[in-house]
Amino acid sequence: MTDLSTDTAEELGALDAATSAEAGSAPAGGALWHTVRHRFLSFPFALRAVLTVVVFTLVVLPFYRLILGSFQEGGPPERGPLTLQNYRDTFNKSSDIIGNTLEFAIGQTVVPLVIGVLLAWVVTRTDVPWRGVWEFSTIGLYFIPLLAAGTAWSILLGGRNGMLNEVIRTLTPWDGFDVYSMPGMIFVQSLYLVPLVFLVVAASMRNVSPDYEHAARINGASPLSVFFRVTLGVSRPALLSAAVLCFIIGLGSMEIPLLFGFPAKEHVFTTDIFHALRVRMPREHGRAAATGVVLLAASLVVLIMYLRSIRHSDRYVTVSGKGSQETPTRLGRWRWAVFTACCGFFFFTMILPFIAVVVGSLLPYIGRPDAELLAQSSLENYRQLSDNPILWRSLRNSLTLSLGAGLFVMVFSALVAYSVVRFKGRWSRMIDYGASLPLMVPAVVMATSLLYTYITLELPGGFSIYGTLWIMAMAYVVYFLPVGVRQMTGPVVQLSADLEHAGRISGAGNLATMARIVLPILRPALLGGLILAFITYMREFTLSVLLFRSGTEVITTVMYSFYNNGRLPFVAAISVGLWIAGMLLMVILRFVLKARITF
Amino acid sequence: MVRPEVTPSEDLLALRADDLHKKFGAVTALAGVSFSIRTGEFVTLLGPSGCGKSTILRILAGIETPTRGAVAIGGKVVNDTERRILVPPERRDLSMVFQSYAVWPHMSVAANVAFPLRYRKVPRRQRRDRVTEALRAVRMESYVDRYPHQLSGGQQQRVAVARSIVGHPALLLLDEPLSNLDARLREDMRVELKRLHLELGLTMLYVTHDQSEALAMSDRILVMDHGLVLQEGTPEEVYRAPASLTVARFLGVKNIVAGRVAGDGTVEALGGSLRATLAEPMAPGAAAAVAIRPDGFALAADGAPGPAISGEIRLAQFLGGAYEHEIDTGGTTVIAQSPQRLGGRGDTVALSIDPEAVIAFPADDPAP
């Protein structure tokens, strides 16, 4: 009984009252040592201390640096005197940027919301044929890198040379549709945000008891008004949170604005930050920081509006619908019309773009797809790419980062979920808030703030993490952390504390119980989360393009530089590879691991 | 308050719990519980749900800390709030069977059972034999390679028991281990657990809310309510001489009737004068609550001793081993059990009541 390390899964206060000094015979300094040992070396304390330090380093500190730096002359990383000049610059230069940013963010919120809700309703509440196929293919859209999809639409509808535009011009009196425009940006971005809306809304609609709908039908409501008044009404909180999610993605994501907005001269804040930080000389750090803070403020406003509007969401708690699969709304003669619409959506989001990247990858240049051009198709692009050392390096970087950051973020998320569920209390809740904060932060702001915090940091030995894979890994971890914690909370809640107690009583200490019992039992959930994190990282572009340097390129940044240099066929070839890999992962996740994908 | 040191003469005690208190916020789960268990003894904590039984076990195991009190296992103090001693669960020489089984789903049966051996410094070579031995003891040796999800609830329970005995712990704690099993299995398992206790010479602390389990298995029973031990004794003692009306009720005495002390070891009840045991001294004329065990009734005509009362049989049921009757004795209905049929529905019979089966308590005895 010399070692008195204590650590039941309860509030420290109670433990402390019971054991706040060394055993009777201890020397005078014993009481202090005992307190140190029991309070500060206890497992719940140590675990939460580690989690707190990591969350602080990755989340809190960077935002503090960003906000502070935006008020300093010259901006971060210099620590100049306080000033408002950065904000004046931001607003002077960018009156149309504000408008564009809002237009893009709102457009790419409304469109996927409409499509996603309709699809969720069709899949969960109606008798349309092949519901499983539509669900699978909609979720599958998340597994396609947005950069690859953007490439595909660039090949199809990019300006006069877009293949589809060429065809349209030849066959009809119209000019086609230029995707290098604000409507084009919104259109493409929206198609690939649909899976996000779908996942959130479908999960909520599955929980709507069909009795609500039946009750309304019996009372004389038409199927359409049942949909609007009952199904949508009950799913309102889910709709709102999907909308907030989309809006914040719209404020912060870089792919489509950079690919399409640039040629169209439709600038938004994200591209503006990109130019301030990575293109213009001298760098405009102050303005970039101020712009980041403005974006942060905008998402905060949206978040507050959201929280206010779901204040009474208790009202929406619904009886879980056991029979919702068995008693769908009968569409009657609309059934085949809806089926056709689903086929159309599938064709326009998956088949047509995939054909485009495949064809594009075989051609020497993109243009009118006539016999002359098609005759030149070959595997030459693939051959040239396979000789490109930077591509291989970037692929290795992408895989290393995605696996490494993915493993770390999932284990870390499991530990956060564990301490929230097991230790409860205010401290654990603060950790949870900290880990969830990044959900409300546009990606571009996340990258900017990490950049400012760690650009000047020098570790012992002159080692700087700026320009290494480490800073990118940090950004990746922050980016997925909120989703990871959500993924792990359910499984941890289901984990009976008795399983751990049995381990302790069998002789295993705290760490051994964690390593041999808790984490292994959570392994299926961890693996599912890891795959989701992996795919999220492989498609990630916004963070990477702000943080990479020569040597730490990832696959998406290499695609972008090819795109920027007009090598669209190369980008198409890489897209084909990522597309196929994404679909394979999706199939593995769904049919081998049988994981249900949720956010 | 100064507690006596644990002295060498107490070495035979497998467990000693001293003045355990536990508060969960405003809820008092334990209000001062003390008891000890001798090596090799089978002791049962019996009490209604929520009375604090699990809390005691969790404190003994070290999963929970008491607000106040001390615990010694095998003569070694593992917890003493005053001397600020708290040994973590992994270094107390005991094991526990949980109500939820807590068999680890990611490990095979063999791995589950072998787990405690890893920490008890059992050489790798011996582990397999010990696992086999433990599994044989619970008749599960043919399931070594199965995983928990391939086992029924009863089989998982056996694995949990095997895991708890494999390390030869000084003390085995069982928290309502049978409550999730169906009736048939519960009977079988009850016999098996008792057999293990005898064959392996285990020291067991068993928790249940089922009085028949407690009566059947225990060397000693501690009857609990509201975080206190109400009575302690052998099954016969607590059954025959409950110390309070609550204990009597909890042990399944269904007949509690109003009466009056008549002096001379008799009470007036059920329209007659009954010989009774007085639970405590009571003045003649005092109001009493009279507990009558159902097995104390017999037909007066059969020459049973004691004064008789008369009543009308309302219902007679055959239970297999005995008959149970509902008898109306002038407005008060009592339950009488006897090996023979006392009569048919509507019969009026004269009954004598065994004085041993009649215990009178003061009427203001707080009812639960």
Ligand SMILES: Nc1ncnc2c1ncn2[C@@H]1O[C@H](COP(=O)(O)OP(=O)(O)O)[C@@H](O)[C@H]1O
């Ligand atoms: N972790 C806890 N937090 C708050 N109250 C608790 C906790 N554990 C037990 N209790 C309360 O303590 C009392 C005793 O519980 P318990 O020991 O589980 O009873 P039993 O096992 O006899 O059914 C109950 O009133 C219960 O509600």
Ligand SMILES: [Mg+2]
């Ligand atoms: Mg209990």
